[in-house]
Amino acid sequence: DAGVIQSPRHEVTEMGQEVTLRCKPISGHNSLFWYRQTMMRGLELLIYFNNNVPIDDSGMPEDRFSAKMPNASFSTLKIQPSEPRDSAVYFCASSRTSGRYNEQFFGPGTRLTVL
């Protein structure tokens, strides 16, 4: 199993530019999560999809952030326009929501730097 795949691994952009982060969950997993990690705030859940449907986006910072999951094998997180305070590591995780407990498997992350 290839695990959760994220691209790009690193992204450097200038303030005001659009940034798109991509995620391929583990095959067979029906839940997908986007997290943001910073030194100050730790790991924060941004949005959660179940069966490709956004269930909870209460963690999305503001309207500049949007996420889509057009099919079971692909999701994007878009920031438009980007700001320096968006600089962080963004993780995608997936899980199979069967049974009582949902182990989440994380991807390697995308380190975003907004200048």
Next chain:
Amino acid sequence: GENVEQHPSTLSVQEGDSAVIKCTYSDSASNYFPWYKQELGKGPQLIIDIRSNVGEKKDQRIAVTLNKTAKHFSLHITETQPEDSAVYFCAASKGAGSYQLTFGKGTKLSVIP
């Protein structure tokens, strides 16, 4: 909502010694407590978890304990090795039907050879 506190934030031990990381949680409905290890430049990886119906679980050099009455749980690593150096996160969840994992702020463990 749930709040997870984790201590210490940094921990240095000599190789071969034991390391203990402690977490407390606030929501008594939480019943699933995973521990993640994050190595430099990588995503968090589940290393062990414990459900609320048990008080302790062991996997080789790693053990977790849970005290539901006091709402705290701990990670114990024995015979530490340099490759144990990483950031460790505890988390809490309500388990069945709940996707939400609330993470602690992490503990940076350094094992000194």
